[in-house]
């Protein structure tokens with residue numbers, strides 16, 4: 195299994211990495227949130243730009259990214275526009291979405307970009323190609339906020355992301371019962387055991403799925419999302435508590 199190294203953080207090695215989302219609407223809120231994340235000891239920050247009021251004005255996006263980089267120093271930044279189709283705050287036309295991810299990759303302020311895997315193969319490949327030109331890693335993602343697909347379908351989606359050239363395939367699904375959580379975990383284990391040659395990220399959302407956010411080291415999910423302040427998805431626990439749990443578990447493995 196190859197790990198993905200971003201600014202000295204090796205995703206895919208040892209304890210799952212903790213990523214804290216920022217869901218501020220204004221530049222001030224975004225930078226404030228970043229300052230609050232710093233003391234927690236998280237590994238990665240996700241800037242959920244679909245929440246940002248000026249997201250369609252690239253000059254402002256670039257300036258905010260620059261200031262965010264200044265606040266966060268060496269902490270890796272994942273740039274994510276989560277579309278309304280997959281549970282995010284705003285809709286975006288595909289060409290604009292592709293261009294946004296390509297342009298931010300070229301700035302040098304972010305380390306990873308999130309690209310929804312089922313946007314269309316050409317769109318995903320275009321983002322992967324441009325990101326890689328600038329040394330930026332791509333997290334391909336897929337979200338199902340209603341249900342948990344069959345195990346074979348989850349594996350199919352993760353393999354497809356890998357084939358499209360994503361550095362880290364990721365899937366978040368909603369459980370309707372406890373068996374669905376087991377399905378997600380079984381898919382994770384099977385993907386890592388049989389198909390993955392790179393780190394993957396999986397989670398089962400909401401309260402029923404919360405166990406999936408702490409057991410990544412056992413079943414094979416390389417990163418987990420924890421909140422500082424406002425959560426970006428149902429089921430995220432506090433990043434500080436998450437860190438303690440992951441550390442305790444790690445020491446017993």
Ligand SMILES: O=C1C[C@@](O)(C(=O)O)C[C@@H](O)[C@@H]1O
Pocket residue numbers: 215240242274276308335337364366397399419426427428430
């Ligand atoms: O894809 C994900 C995972 C997530 O949806 C979660 O369930 O923790 C949170 C999002 O911010 C992130 O982009």
